[in-house]
Amino acid sequence: MRDLQLHGNVFEDEIPTSLQTLRGLEFLYLSCNKFSGRIPMFLGDLPFLIYLNLSFNDLEGEVPLVEASVTILVEGNNNICGGVPKLHLATCVTSSSDKKRKGPSIKPLTPIIIGISFLGLLAFFFIIHLRRKRMRNNVSYNFPMTNSGEFHLHTFIKLLKASRNPIKSVLGAMVLCIKESLVKMEQQLQ
Secondary structure: OEEEEOOOOOOEEEOOHHHOOOOOOEEEEEOOOOEEEEHHHHHHHHOOOOOOOOOOOOOEOOOOOOOOOOEOOOOOOOOEEEHHHHOOEEEEEEEEEEEEHHOOOOOHOOOOOHHHHHHHHHHHHHHHHHHHHHOOOOOOOOOOOOOOOEHHHHHHHHHHHHHHHHHHHHHHHHHHHHHHHHHHHHHHOO
């Protein structure tokens, strides 16, 4: 394939890495889409590329270096830098935070962490509510404890360590502890 025209299709996300398999590509039109993220460096390695149009997307970062004979268009991408000098783009600045990022992003875990925190707070306020109710009714009941009166924290920690998915373990253990507490309290209130 020599000519690939994908302009004006409202494609989203990153430019597909599968394009690097099209080694005979001469003309690549990716303009007027909603591509985002960094411009893949492999675009500069396409050996027969003559024309590359990346205009009017949401691309960011460094423009790949291409041969001087390649026509490259990047208008309408406000967060790009570097690349071929004839583009007259700002020099790319790498921040120290970019260099330090090696691990996975915490963004995907944020809803899970918020959910676990919410469940913990909900359980806390429910226990306070039940304690106040017990004081008013002068009823006694026990939380999930061993015969010696110790809370099952060691069992909870063992479950957490043995699990391959600690988030599911925490949620499961919290649900089991809350359920066990509720069942015992309900039995003692009757």
